[in-house]
Amino acid sequence: MRKYLTVFAIDWQNQFIYRLNFVLWRFRNILRVLMTYFLWSTIFSVQTSVFGYTREQIMAYLLLVIFLYGFVGSSPSNDNIGGEVSSGALNNFLTKPIGYLRYWFTRDLSSKLLNVIFAVGEIFLLWLIFRPPLVFSSQPAVILIGILMLVSAVIIFYLLGKLALASVFWAPENTWGFMFVVLVLMEMLTGLIFPLDILPRSAFTALQFTPFPYLLYFPLAAFIGRLSPLEAVRLLFQSLVWLGILFYLVKRVWSAGYKVYSASGG
Amino acid sequence: MPVIEVKNLKKYYRVHQKEPGLAGSIKSLFHRKYYDAKAVDGVSFSIDEGELIGFIGPNGAGKTTTLKVLSGLLYPTSGHVSVLGYIPWDRKPAFQKQFSLVMGQKNQLWWDLPAMESFILNKEIYEVPQAQYNKTLDELVDLLEVKDYLKVQVRKLSLGQRMKMELIAALIHSPKILFLDEPTIGLDVVMQKKMRDFIKEYNRRFNSTIILTSHYMDDVKELCERVIIIDKGKLLFDGALSEIIKKFANHKLLTVVFSEPVDEKKLADIGVVKKFDYPQCVISVRRNATSLAAAELLQHFPVADLNIEEPQIEDIIREVFTGKDLA
Ligand SMILES: Nc1ncnc2c1ncn2[C@@H]1O[C@H](COP(=O)(O)OP(=O)(O)OP(=O)(O)O)[C@@H](O)[C@H]1O
Numbered sequence A: 001m002r003k004y005l006t007v008f009a010i011d012w013q014n015q016f017i018y019r020l021n022f023v024l025w026r027f028r029n030i031l032r033v034l035m036t037y038f039l040w041s042t043i044f045s046v047q048t049s050v051f052g053y054t055r056e057q058i059m060a061y062l063l064l065v066i067f068l069y070g071f072v073g074s075s076p077s078n079d080n081i082g083g084e085v086s087s088g089a090l091n092n093f094l095t096k097p098i099g100y101l102r103y104w105f106t107r108d109l110s111s112k113l114l115n116v117i118f119a120v121g122e123i124f125l126l127w128l129i130f131r132p133p134l135v136f137s138s139q140p141a142v143i144l145i146g147i148l149m150l151v152s153a154v155i156i157f158y159l160l161g162k163l164a165l166a167s168v169f170w171a172p173e174n175t176w177g178f179m180f181v182v183l184v185l186m187e188m189l190t191g192l193i194f195p196l197d198i199l200p201r202s203a204f205t206a207l208q209f210t211p212f213p214y215l216l217y218f219p220l221a222a223f224i225g226r227l228s229p230l231e232a233v234r235l236l237f238q239s240l241v242w243l244g245i246l247f248y249l250v251k252r253v254w255s256a257g258y259k260v261y262s263a264s265g266g
Numbered sequence B: 001m002p003v004i005e006v007k008n009l010k011k012y013y014r015v016h017q018k019e020p021g022l023a024g025s026i027k028s029l030f031h032r033k034y035y036d037a038k039a040v041d042g043v044s045f046s047i048d049e050g051e052l053i054g055f056i057g058p059n060g061a062g063k064t065t066t067l068k069v070l071s072g073l074l075y076p077t078s079g080h081v082s083v084l085g086y087i088p089w090d091r092k093p094a095f096q097k098q099f100s101l102v103m104g105q106k107n108q109l110w111w112d113l114p115a116m117e118s119f120i121l122n123k124e125i126y127e128v129p130q131a132q133y134n135k136t137l138d139e140l141v142d143l144l145e146v147k148d149y150l151k152v153q154v155r156k157l158s159l160g161q162r163m164k165m166e167l168i169a170a171l172i173h174s175p176k177i178l179f180l181d182e183p184t185i186g187l188d189v190v191m192q193k194k195m196r197d198f199i200k201e202y203n204r205r206f207n208s209t210i211i212l213t214s215h216y217m218d219d220v221k222e223l224c225e226r227v228i229i230i231d232k233g234k235l236l237f238d239g240a241l242s243e244i245i246k247k248f249a250n251h252k253l254l255t256v257v258f259s260e261p262v263d264e265k266k267l268a269d270i271g272v273v274k275k276f277d278y279p280q281c282v283i284s285v286r287r288n289a290t291s292l293a294a295a296e297l298l299q300h301f302p303v304a305d306l307n308i309e310e311p312q313i314e315d316i317i318r319e320v321f322t323g324k325d326l327a
């Protein structure tokens, strides 16, 4: 355990070396909120309510979803693991008593912490400008379940990325693996751009059989009071089922990957 | 009781063969052809505790591949390997805490932070007790003379300074076994010498077992009593350095100093003229024909001085590598 705390501490230091990168990354996040907001504004210029959401409700949703996205979606492991496997830098880890995927998960957490700290500031600023009415669930139990769903979401996103990147073991030329598929789906199907419940009922139900809505939409729905306690428990359970399935798949695929790994370099 | 045992080790890489050009690329999308690159092809040896082995061979011989199998990075195609009683590719933490692999061109240090931070991280990864860590670090920093650079960002160090830091990071858990893959590559002669002295001292002080690969014969000559030579994945020689001469040198060198100019063409009857720089001449002759050649020389040429020598170890190894017969 202590070794991972040290990884966290050292990564935290390392992040400050790349201040500029970080600031630009946050800037991109703000732009994303604004762009989505203006997109919605044009829709609201012709009607006052869309799919049961008012302009203010949508703004509140977008602000919160961007906050959660900073937490769930910031994952430097996704940008680095492919290159490390392909170049043979993974060798440095495979000879040491440390788990490679745990090591990167720890570094992701360090990045998430920094992102969340900044996201709080940004959201406060945006809130001051737009003043959307932020409504939260009045039931502490649902909020608590929402937090658990969020933890599960962080792990699910991590595992999805690692599953996509495992392909690099077999095709080292393609260091990005299937990562872009995950990221595109992340944009479309998680609730990042619009609340998923504006989709037709059947599409919305079908989505529940994929891991994507559990990444952002359902935890957020719990926080803003759109889930009953019973629904929240069911969705948390389904989220955990996905976590279990992905955990198993990643374990299997990576151990097969290590077997074909050609340890390039030297 | 050997600490490293390798029996009939084979490692074939599956290589995907691509025909050149765009058409080849498209074709290979649908129909992939593979062939086996036999990097290591039936190698056996065993190594005892405290030995310092020189593991040599020409480029592509299979040295690095062998070291990667011994460190558990690669699964062998077949064969039996045991290191400290463990199967390396099981990658058991108890095994990993007892060895280290250092590759000349790889780095494990955090590029943007002082090397000290990487040492601390390794201390935690290997679960080294604080007191032992302090002691080892002091010793290593002292031996390698890097006290002044501990707090400098790694990216600002010179290659030599960085290599020393890499070594410290690799040794902070006091490994019993050390795999050094070309540790002196790219270093100037002074640094090479220092690195050699360090390796020798480390082996002596801690009785650690070391396998060293290098293309610099000086490294091997100075450090290793025993050498293992491989080429094209096959073992060519395993034994004392001095034995190489007996086994492979089928010739000796006659160094002659003439008192008068001679006809160089006539010397060719005696043996292969390696160097002719009047008045001195070096002739390579078959080992079993040495005395005959010497007698011929003395009889038919104006000889002022004659010396019979064993060939240089470098020359023999070059000969072994290239498969050429120099006599
Ligand atoms: N990842 C890989 N995939 C396919 N073939 C490989 C791979 N790594 C090495 N080889 C091949 O295996 C053979 C042995 O390579 P290896 O790196 O073990 O040689 P080496 O003895 O360390 O050489 P050098 O002195 O140049 O470092 C070479 O022919 C090389 O082309």
Ligand SMILES: [Mg+2]
Residues within 6 Å of the ligand: A266, B063, B064, B065, B181
């Ligand atoms: Mg090599």
